[in-house]
Amino acid sequence: MSRKPASSKRTTNRLANRHTNRSSNRAASRTSNRSAARKSSYAQEYQELNFRQQEYQHAEYKQSGSLLTTDDLSSLHVGGRDSEQDKQVGPVYGMTKTKRHFIVASVLVIIFLLVVIFGGALVPYNPYAQDLMNARQAPSAAHLLGTDQFGRDLLSRVIEGGKFTVFASLILVAFITLFGGLLGAICGWRGGWLDTLIMRISDVFLAFPGMVFAIAVAGVLTGGLMSAVIALACISWPKYARLVRGLVLSTKNMAYVDAARMSGKKGITILMCDIMPNIAGPIIVTAAIDIGHMIIEIAGLSFLGLGAQVPTPEWGAMMSNGRSLIQLYPWIILAPGTACFIAVAVFNIFADACRDMFDPKIREA
Amino acid sequence: MGAKRGEHIVRVRTKTIGIIFVAAIAVLLLVLVGCASSGSNARSSANSFTYGTTSTWSTENEDHGFNPHNTYCGWTTVRLGVGETLFKFDDDMQIQPWIAQDYTFTDDTTAVITIKDNVCFSNGKKVDGQAVKECLDDLVANHDRAPSDLKIQSIDADGQQVTIHLAEPNPALMYYLSDPYGTIVDMDSECDEHTCVGTGPYVVQSTSGDTVELAKNENYWDGDVHVDHITVRNISDGDTLTMALQNGDIDAAYGIPYLDRALFDNNSGYHISQTATSRVFECAFNYHHSVMQDQNVRRAICMSLSSEEFVDILLDGYGETAVGPFPDTFSFAADPSDAAPYDPDGARQLLEQDGYTDSDGDGYLDKDGQTLEITWLTYPSRQELPQLAEYAQSKLKDVGIKVDVNNTADHRNFVRSDDFDVYASAIVSAPQGDPQYYFTTQYLDSSSYDAGHYSNPQVTADIETLSTTFDTQERSDLARQIQQEVLADNGYYYASFLQMAIVSNNRVSGLEAHPCDYYELTADLRVN
CATH class of the missing domain: 1.20.58 (Methane Monooxygenase Hydroxylase; Chain G, domain 1)
Structure with a gap:
């Protein structure tokens, strides 16, 4: 059976x-x-x-x-539980394919973040300095990605811009995960009028088309990268609240929770020490997938003029500035566009690897 | 059993994938067909014409309507060929008869204008002295700028003659009557945001959103009209406008971004008509803010920016450098030596002499614990303005001034609330070929467009003198003197002049750019 x-x-x-x-x-x-x-x-x-x-x-x-059972999740967090396949020595490096993918994806993310963090020290030119005599130069040995209409080196600006786009996305995802997750956990655990109230509020936020609502909020906040982050946070937290609420509801009556109750633990302790660690897997996977989405959405708001403002080399703002030159000087928009594509691809690969790692069915396949 | 089931599953999957593939191809074909039909709209009728513009009928500007007695709506009426004025400007910006046949000043305060005998409104009603009187009376009663410009006390009409009695001498009267707000419309007919009855070659058929539909005026008094139907689309984004022209959605465009002109230059499929205009890109300093009250700061800003650099590199040469508000084609243009020289190092020294130092080492100057920081307000509908803002931001940073750019379509509200230090805008300085208009709208305490609250008693007195001076040479000398005083105050910074261009495809002829910036659709327009 x-x-x-x-x-x-x-x-x-x-x-x-x-x-x-x-x-x-x-x-x-x-x-x-x-x-x-x-x-x-x-x-x-x-x-x-x-x-x-x-x-x-x-x-x-x-x-x-594909549903993760509490047992599967708990085994991951309570010391881990290697399957028979996991224990088998793989053909390369003694690991399963899933683990290898996860390590490769993690290395990619780490390399990417290192470039973003320390790239500022390595950039060949000041990303803000205008050099009008070299405006709109095509990619060359002097300027590997070319220059923009103000003669600024695009490679330097793309690397510098990663700080704004990527870190804004990471901060945003961290915030909505914690805030939405906390509300969802409280709703799922407490139930009653508080659950109803918070879920109806989340319904209100979910009733609007996400990006349209974000544009409206960012517009009211008069633009800026912080406004874009706040706007996206406003539309994104309900997803996490609902996800965590559902997970808490499905696990709060399980045996190990009853056992924790019997051992004398109080409600909040059980929620934080027993339930949350065991439902963290799907939340982490969702957050990892959302990093790529948020990079696109922050860049989108900046592209519309509602995010980072000039001369900040945020990728969306750079694409917006280069949009009018796409036919004659395509490298001005291609450079930040390609950077955006690479960033999203790296984080999506990482998210897929996380999902595989946290899904015992795939991990053991 | 298992193998058979597996084969069955593979067959079903293959079939499903095949159906999806065929459906995707079908959808793609439908999309392509849809694109093809929309792209050929502009060419669908031989005698119709589609015109794209970034400026006319724009909700962002004050010309969204056809009633010429409402702010700048007269620009739309004249630009779209719906209305005409008593006099018009030739290519040298000299006034020529249009609806009027001629005029005479019987004394300093009385002017007699004779109306042509064959002019009629688009509804067939004849334009006589009474019709002109009713229109001008309504103009003076309702328009915001006209009463102070025209100084009309009363108007008499007798047959085809109109006698205008002035409250005080007004040598620029005929120039002002040639402004688009002087468009003669039938006051017995409806005249509002959506329609008016003028004397131009086209009549308003309908308006919706950003589109105006025009039809040929069957009663046009000044020859044949060659185009039956015109669709005017306001496309505020210059890049969209370029692509609309390239893919055939529109036949001609006003407002193609300067950097996109290279796509049409030396291209046999297109014709470019371009001319220098008096639309000046200027920066007004806000005298209500303490930092801008310091003349050294204003002068340092002027000295940090190079008009030549801005035009030659950022505008790719599609513009004219500016010293004052008028291009050097006018006899009353400012002398280049009057402007602050381009000298960033000198600007820095000027600020340091004024007590500014970079005490915290952040690259920006400060005084009394306050960083030298200014807000640069501008708007996106003129593509040169955001470029100017970003250029200034970098240049002023080199000098030690921190610039926060506020580039917003809602700029007028920020101006009303005084929420700016520098307001960069574009304005036609001499729409009537005369300097008085610009001075009275910008430099006086009572000026309607004195965003920066500039005020100088000597300038005010000189403008008063100018307004009563009839001699052309004396007017030019006075105009130069006024500009010299304003430039000495560093009350404004002038960056460049617009080089206006209308780009049209090969079907179109008779669509030419004019230095006044508001003659666009005329009876000369033809579509092959």
């Missing part, structure tokens, strides 16, 4: 026994007059409950195919 009965049962029993033992010890210290037989009865009841919950999880897993 169960797809992985041996490992699942072992894990369940291990967890249940651990929590049950803790619970029993604390109960014993508080109420010394309770009988050992009664304790044993409780433990057996919860073991049975855990087992039924686990069976239900496996049935759900089989039906949905």
Whole structure:
């Protein structure tokens, strides 16, 4: 009946026994007059409950195919659980294909971030300095990506611009993940009127077409990169609130949560120490995918004049400035456009690798 | 069993992929067909014409309407060939008869204008002295600038003659009556944002959003009109305008970005008509802000910017360098020696002498703990202006002045609320070929377009003298003197003049750029 009965049962029993033992010890210290037989009865009841919950999880897993079970997630965060395939030595570097992809993607992201962080020290020219005598120069040995209409070196500006575009995206994703995730977790855990209120507010935000709403907010805030980040944060947090709320709702009645309750933990502690670590996988994957989206959207708002302002070398703003020259001097728009494409590709590859790593079905395939 | 099932799945998938592929091809073909039909719109009718413009009928400007007695709406009326004025300008900006036959000043305060006998409105009604009187009375009663420009006390009409009595001598009266606000329209007919009845070769058929539909005026008094139908589209983005002309959506365009002109230069498929105009790109300093009240700061800004560099490199030579508000083709243009010289090092020294130092080492000068920081307000509809802002931002940074650029279509509200230090804009300085218009709209306390609140008693007195001086040479001398005083104050910075161009495809003839910047669609227009 169960797809992985041996490992699942072992894990369940291990967890249940651990929590049950803790619970029993604390109960014993508080109420010394309770009988050992009664304790044993409780433990057996919860073991049975855990087992039924686990069976239900496996049935759900089989039906949905790609749904991550709490067991899968918990195994990733509670010390990890290597599958048989993972334990096999791969043909290269002794790793599975998924892990190799993940490491390669991580290295790409690290290299990219290093270029963005330290590139400013390596750029050949001051990215802000105008040199009108060299305006609109085609790519050459002196200017590898050419110059713009003000004679500014495009390579220097593209590298400098990465700081604005990429870091604004990372800050934005971090904020909406934490803020939306926190609200979603509270909604899922508390339920009741608070859940209804926050979800209806999120409905309001979701009712508008995202980019149109972002343009309106950025316009009201009179432009600037910070305005663009705030505008995108306004439209993006409900996605995380709903995701985390759903995950919390699906896990809060699971056996290990009951076991944590029985061990005397309080609500917020269970939410933060037991539930959140076990639902982090899908949230991290979603956030990783969103980095690429946010790079595009921040650049989009800047392209429309609602993000970074001149002379900031933000990629969207650079493309906007070069738009009018696309027919005669295409390199002015191609340079930031290509940088944007590479950044999104790198983060999307990383997001795919994260997804594969966190999905036991793919990881073990 | 399993193998058969697998084969079946493969067959089904192959079939599905095939269907999707065929559907995608079909959609692609539909899209291509759709594009093809839209691209050929402009060529669909031999006797129709589609005109794209960045300026006329623009909600961003004050010309979104046809009532000439409302701000700058007269520009739309004249540009689109719907209305005409009593006099018009020739290529040398000298006034010539149009609706009027001639004029005489019987004394300093009385002018008699004779109307041509064969002129009629597009509704067939004859234009006589009474019709002109009613129109001018309404102009003086409703327009914001006309009363102070014209100084009309009363108007009498007798047959084809109109006698204008002035409150005080006004030597520029005929020039002002040639301004688009002087368009003669039938006051007995509807005249509002969407229509008016004028005497031009075209009549307004309909307006919707950014589009105006015009039809041939069957009653046109001055010869044949060769085009039956005209569609005018306001396309505020210059790049879109370029591509619309290239793909055939429009037949001709006003406002092609200067850097895109190279696409049409020496291209046998297109004709470019271009001329220097008096549309000047100028910067007004806000005298209500303390930092701008310091003349050394204003002078340092002027000394940091090079008009030659801006025109030759950033505008790719498609413009004229400026010293004052009038191009050197006018006899009353300012002397180049009156302007502050281009000297960034001198500008820095000037500021340091004024007590500014870079005490915190951030590259910007400061005094009394305040960084020398200014807000540069401009707008995007004239492509030269954002370029000028970014150029100034870099140049002034070299000198030690921090510039925050506010490039917004909502610039008029920022001007009203005084939320700027420098306001860069484009204005036609001599639409009537006379300097008085510019002085009275910019340099006086009562000026309607004195954004920077510039005020100098000597300049005000000189403008008063100019307004009562009839002799042409004396007027030119006075105009030069006034500019000299303003440039000595560093009250304004003048960057360049627009080189106006109308680009049309080979179907079109008779569409020529004019130095006044508001004669565009005329009865000479032909479409092959």
